[in-house]
Structures are given as structure tokens and as C-alpha cells.
Amino acid sequence: MKRIILALALIASLQTAFAQQQVKSVSAAQKAVEKAVAASQDVKKGAKFDTWVKLGKAYIDAYNAPSGNGWIGASRADLALLMADDKPLSAEYVEVGGQQMLKESYATRDYYYNAGDVLQLIVITKPIYEDALEKGAEAYGKAQELDVKGKKTKDIREGLRIIEGKFVDEAYNAYTFGNLAKASYYFEKAAEVSQMEPYAVVDTSAIYNTGLTAWMLGENERAKKFLEQSVSIGYYGEDGDAYAKLADIADKEGNQELRQSYLEEAFMKFPQSQSILVGLINFYLTSGGNTDRLFELIGAAKANEPENASLYYVEGNIYLQLNDEENAIKAYRQCAEINPEYEFGYIGEGQYWYNKAVDLQDAAAAEMDYKKYDLIMADFEKALKACVEPFEKAYEITKDDNIKVAVCEYLKNACYRFSYDDETYKEKYDKYDAIVKAARQ
Missing domain, CATH: 1.25.40.10 (Tetratricopeptide repeat domain)
Known part of the structure; x- marks a missing residue:
């Protein structure tokens, strides 16, 4: 789940990360759709693929029109100049996904700026048509059906690509604001459009995210359908998460054989995945295997x-x-x-000793017998000192700065315990404390 939230910032920032584009006015976009719909209903015009391509494009324009002329990645100052005649009706600071953002509300949309005053989210609040994207996809589908010689293949493919991207945008926006059901719906629509001819690229992440959000909603049958599809096309999620979710569904269905199969297959592909490993261990411990x-x-x-x-x-x-x-x-x-x-072998051993020391410290705090307390504290200090060497080796070996800082956090805490009585540990504590502080600045 965390991974999808982490991916949100990147994917949402790409939703319309192009140079500024002038969109049609709401009234002009609506009139264009009405004209295109009328043409599609005409007996002669409705038999022409070009009529349906125009209708698909009209629906895309109608979807875009309420969003105004802002674009993701634009600075607030630039937009204030470029949209001088289009001022927000109100502005307030709000929290979105744990991040404080400035929300500027217009008649048809809200703009959300991050701490750097960069436009990060566009939310349409008053669409011309609630189903503009769905209708646009249908129009392009009809155009493809009629275009037997492929004269408009390029235009149809591009239209479907745009619509699929818009569905993904809507999905991540909905996810950001905590609307899982809507996010799941839009992910599914993106997956469907991505598979339409002549686009047919198969958005694997949309398929996976449909299954993931369905699982989060408790829609197990729907989740299973999309997660199985995701696995079948080789998209497994972070560290085989699709398998973990499928195993969970199998467990809820009482199918322990299938649960085992998913977990074991995942383990062979992702042996380092902690979630898969824990799932397997829990399976064998609870099933009596x-x-x-x-x-x-x-x-x-x-x-x-x-x-x-x-x-x-x-x-x-x-x-x-x-x-x-x-x-x-x-x-x-x-x-x-x-x-x-x-480095991880050293980290594993270091964490073992450190966690053992924490457990012993807790046990000592609960012990009322002084003699037993002293014995436990002796073991505590022994375990705490034992974690220092493997952590230091991990620090020396790793080339990952984030791992270095994390290891130094352990070392700082461990060495502090002995820093007042032992000059060696005092020097170590000062060294690792300085590294941690520098990383936090």
C-alpha cells in the first residue's frame, strides 16, 4: 500500500506535464460535442469513421475545458500572469495526503500548489459531462470499427492514449483524496482503454492497481480477477505483492492449497520479500505444515x-x-x-543483537528481584555491545547513503549507553551522532 502512495507523487506529476496549452472555453467545448453528437446520429455521417474520430476529440476537449489553462509543474506566479483574467474565487491551505497545499478554487476546478508554489494537482469540480472520457473512448472504438482500411489509425491511437492517461490521472487524484472506490473504477477504465485497438499497449500498472484497490475495498472476486491478470502478464507489484494479495484472498476463501501455491511461487521469484517470507512462515505455522x-x-x-x-x-x-x-x-x-x-548479512546480525538488547531492557524494567535484574542487565549490555561490530562493518561496506544513516542511528543509540564510562564508545557515539545530525539538516 505504501508503494502505491509513494508512486502517486511521480505519476500524478506526469498527468499533464506538458507546456501550457490553451483549452477551449466551456461553452465552445460543449457546443462542439453537441455538434459532433448530432453528426454521429445522422444516417450518412454516422457511417463515416471520421465523424466518430471528431466526436472522440470533442469529448476530450470537453473533459479538458473545465481544467483551465494551468498545467502540472507550472509555478503559481507564472499562472497568475498568464491567467490574469481568470482569478480564483477563494484560496485556503489544506492537507492532502499528509502534505500541506494551497488550494485555489475556480468556478470549474481546484488547483493545488505544493510548498514550492508549484501546481501539483488539478481537480475538476464542475465537468461539462460526467462521462466525457467514457464517451470519448466509445467514439474512438466506433471509429476503429468503421475504419477498416486503417486511414485514421494514428488519430484513434492517439485519442485512446490521451483518454487512458486521463483515467490514470483521475484514479490517482481519487486515491490522493481517499476515495478508493472511485480510484479503483478509474484504474479499471484505464486498463480497459489501454487494451483497445489500435492502441493496445496494456497498462500493466493500471491492471495491478485495479486489483490492489479492489482488494483494499474487500471486493475479493474483482481483486482476484485483476491480480491474476497482472501476474499472468508478468507484473507482480512491489516484491511480489500481487501474489501476497492473491494468497490472502485464497486464505479468506478457505483454499489453503491455492494460498500455499501463490506464496511458494512468489518466494521463488522474490526470495528477499519480507511480506512473502512472513506469509509463508505464517502459513506453515498455522496450517500445521x-x-x-x-x-x-x-x-x-x-x-x-x-x-x-x-x-x-x-x-x-x-x-x-x-x-x-x-x-x-x-x-x-x-x-x-x-x-x-x-552489507545485509551484517545488518541482519546487528539488528538481531540490538533487538535482543531492547527485549532484555524491557524484561529488566519489569523485574522486581534485584539479583535477577542485575543478571538481565549484564546480558543486556553484552547484547548491545555485540551489535556494534556488525553494524560498523555494514557502515563501511554499504554504498547507499540512506543505509549508512540508518545504521548510524543504531550505532549512535548503542554507543551512547557506554559513552560516559568508556572513551572508545564516547568517540564512536560522537562520530555517528554527527553523521545522523548532518543527514537531518
């Missing part, structure tokens, strides 16, 4: 890629989930043996 099957799967993956250090990291995570701490650490350490430049 043999967890040895997990190691059969990881063993098969290692046989195919013996030099893939990440598979040993996954194996460590499996052991950790099954509370086999000794073998978890062993697997994490094997990562470095396979690939000395692979």
Missing part, C-alpha cells in the same frame, strides 16, 4: 544461485522467525563469506 518446506525452497534457490549472498540473508530471517537464533546468526555471517561487499 512442515516448516522444513521453507528450507527446501531456499535450498532450491541457493542451488540455482550459489553466489547470491542475499539468499543466506533470507535464510537467516527464516531461522529468526522460527526462533532459531544460533542458525540465524550463522546464516547472516555466511553472507560475508559469499560476498564480502554484501
Whole structure:
């Protein structure tokens, strides 16, 4: 779910990221549609493909007209100059998707500007036709049916491409404002239009997002239809998420065999996916199955890629989930043996010791017996010190600045505990604290 929200900023910013275009006035666009509709209903004109191409274009213009002459990516200052005669009726700051934005309302639309005063969202509030895009797609479909010699293939394809993009825009706008049902509808329409001839590009993300939003709405049959279609064309979502959702639906339907099949297939394709791994472990623990099957799967993956250090990291995570701490650490350490430049084995071991220290600290806080308390605190300090070395190795190895900062956060917290009594830890704490502070500026 997070991934679709993260994708929102990028995809929504592309909805009409072109240079400024003059749109028709609302009245002119409406008259053009009425004229084109009349032509399509005429016996002679309605038999010509060009009539339907014009109708499709008229509906696109009618969809665009209420949006005004602003465009995504334009600065508020530029639009104030370019649209001097078209001023907003009101303006207010609102929160959209956790982000504060300036909302300027016009007679037919709202413009949303981000903190940099850049237009980020256009929401049509008074459309000429509620179903302009649907009607436009139908018109182009009719044109394609009549254009047997392909004379207007280019125009029809371009019209369908524009309409599909507009449906995607509407879907992300709806998602931004929390209207899942509307978002799911528009994703589905985008998927349908993308498959229409002669466009026929198949918008895989629209198909997947239709299934994802349907799953979020609890529409399991519809979700299954689109997620299965997504998987069949090789679009699996982030880290095999489509499989995870299909497995969840199978579980709700009581089909444990199908649930297992989805999870195992996903694991073979995405062995590093935590959601798939946890799903598999939960399946075997709750179904009474043999967890040895997990190691059969990881063993098969290692046989195919013996030099893939990440598979040993996954194996460590499996052991950790099954509370086999000794073998978890062993697997994490094997990562470095396979690939000395692979940081996640060190991170896995560091997190194990750090989390163990946190658990021991909590246990000590709840212990009323002083002797037992002292013993627990001794183990706590031992575990906390044990996380420092693997985290430091991860810091040295990784080339990812975000990982460096995350590792330094762990190291800063761990070293602080001993910084008042040990000069070495004091130096380490100062070093990692400075890195974290610099990253936050």
C-alpha cells in the first residue's frame, strides 16, 4: 500500500506535464460535442469513421475545458500572469495526503500548489459531462470499427492514449483524496482503454492497481480477477505483492492449497520479500505444515544461485522467525563469506543483537528481584555491545547513503549507553551522532 502512495507523487506529476496549452472555453467545448453528437446520429455521417474520430476529440476537449489553462509543474506566479483574467474565487491551505497545499478554487476546478508554489494537482469540480472520457473512448472504438482500411489509425491511437492517461490521472487524484472506490473504477477504465485497438499497449500498472484497490475495498472476486491478470502478464507489484494479495484472498476463501501455491511461487521469484517470507512462515505455522518446506525452497534457490549472498540473508530471517537464533546468526555471517561487499548479512546480525538488547531492557524494567535484574542487565549490555561490530562493518561496506544513516542511528543509540564510562564508545557515539545530525539538516 505504501508503494502505491509513494508512486502517486511521480505519476500524478506526469498527468499533464506538458507546456501550457490553451483549452477551449466551456461553452465552445460543449457546443462542439453537441455538434459532433448530432453528426454521429445522422444516417450518412454516422457511417463515416471520421465523424466518430471528431466526436472522440470533442469529448476530450470537453473533459479538458473545465481544467483551465494551468498545467502540472507550472509555478503559481507564472499562472497568475498568464491567467490574469481568470482569478480564483477563494484560496485556503489544506492537507492532502499528509502534505500541506494551497488550494485555489475556480468556478470549474481546484488547483493545488505544493510548498514550492508549484501546481501539483488539478481537480475538476464542475465537468461539462460526467462521462466525457467514457464517451470519448466509445467514439474512438466506433471509429476503429468503421475504419477498416486503417486511414485514421494514428488519430484513434492517439485519442485512446490521451483518454487512458486521463483515467490514470483521475484514479490517482481519487486515491490522493481517499476515495478508493472511485480510484479503483478509474484504474479499471484505464486498463480497459489501454487494451483497445489500435492502441493496445496494456497498462500493466493500471491492471495491478485495479486489483490492489479492489482488494483494499474487500471486493475479493474483482481483486482476484485483476491480480491474476497482472501476474499472468508478468507484473507482480512491489516484491511480489500481487501474489501476497492473491494468497490472502485464497486464505479468506478457505483454499489453503491455492494460498500455499501463490506464496511458494512468489518466494521463488522474490526470495528477499519480507511480506512473502512472513506469509509463508505464517502459513506453515498455522496450517500445521512442515516448516522444513521453507528450507527446501531456499535450498532450491541457493542451488540455482550459489553466489547470491542475499539468499543466506533470507535464510537467516527464516531461522529468526522460527526462533532459531544460533542458525540465524550463522546464516547472516555466511553472507560475508559469499560476498564480502554484501552489507545485509551484517545488518541482519546487528539488528538481531540490538533487538535482543531492547527485549532484555524491557524484561529488566519489569523485574522486581534485584539479583535477577542485575543478571538481565549484564546480558543486556553484552547484547548491545555485540551489535556494534556488525553494524560498523555494514557502515563501511554499504554504498547507499540512506543505509549508512540508518545504521548510524543504531550505532549512535548503542554507543551512547557506554559513552560516559568508556572513551572508545564516547568517540564512536560522537562520530555517528554527527553523521545522523548532518543527514537531518
